[in-house]
Amino acid sequence: QQPVQSPQAVIxxxxxxAVINCSSSKALYSVHWYRQKHGEAPVFLMILLKxxxxxxxxxxxxxxxxxxQQSSLYLTASQLSYSGTYFCGTGTFGNExxxxxxxxxxxxxx
Amino acid sequence: DTAVxxxxxxxxxxxxxxxxxxxxxxxxxxxxxxxxxxxKKFLKIMFSYNNKELIINETVPNRFSPKSPxxxxxxxxxxxxxxxxxxxxxxxxxxxxxxxxxxxxxGTRLTVV
Numbered sequence: 001q002q003p004v005q006s007p008q009a010v011i012x013x014x015x016x017x018a019v020i021n022c023s024s025s026k027a028l029y030s031v032h033w034y035r036q037k038h039g040e041a042p043v044f045l046m047i048l049l050k051x052x053x054x055x056x057x058x059x060x061x062x063x064x065x066x067x068x069q070q071s072s073l074y075l076t077a078s079q080l081s082y083s084g085t086y087f088c089g090t091g092t093f094g095n096e097x098x099x100x101x102x103x104x105x106x107x108x109x110x
Numbered sequence: 111d112t113a114v115x116x117x118x119x120x121x122x123x124x125x126x127x128x129x130x131x132x133x134x135x136x137x138x139x140x141x142x143x144x145x146x147x148x149x150k151k152f153l154k155i156m157f158s159y160n161n162k163e164l165i166i167n168e169t170v171p172n173r174f175s176p177k178s179p180x181x182x183x184x185x186x187x188x189x190x191x192x193x194x195x196x197x198x199x200x201x202x203x204x205x206x207x208x209x210x211x212x213x214x215x216x217g218t219r220l221t222v223v
Binding site: 029040 | 141143145151152153154155158160165166200202204205206207208209210211212213214215216217
């Protein structure tokens with residue numbers, strides 16, 4: 001079953017912050033985050049492995065709560081280039097069953 | 111060099127036809143996937159292969175048959191195409207280890223008319 005993401009869509013002005021959530025009904029070992037721009041393939045952002053782990057680069061970071069089977073992606077001071085659809089991907093012990101969430105469409109306006 | 115390449119990029123065909131989409135990766139990955147992305151943008155896993163062995167078949171109709179001649183290739187053959195098969199199909203590959211990313215091909219937009 002696909003992980004569920006929320007919100008489904010969000011519109012922000014440049015410079016505002018956003019949080020995208022990902023929840024799974026199954027126990028998780030890893031969480032991936034990808035961004036897909038219109039007409040393109042999904043592109044990797046980051047992977048989180050351990051419960052409670054947080055990662056980030058530049059103004060995009062993420063957390064992973066293993067016990068709650070949830071992950072959140074944080075986008076700070078959003079830029080126009082952040083627009084796209086964000087997917088979380090969840091895996092078991094390996095990447096053999098990499099299943100993606102329902103997606104969140106993020107639109108950044110000037 | 112393209113890491114994951116799939117062909118063709120666009121495919122328009124009539125209902126009832128049989129078509130194939132090819133995928134090749136030059137990253138030395140063990141795991142390859144096919145995903146279907148419909149008009150609602152859901153990215154649904156169809157098949158997962160590890161070292162040419164089928165790992166996942168996510169309730170995909172029998173008309174879809176993946177073939178992996180070696181671990182660098184995973185092709186998708188579709189028989190008796192239906193209107194509902196219209197979608198973008200993505201091939202992807204990854205190492206088996208969980209702490210590594212997946213790489214996607216550019217996608218094949220299939221339109222059944």
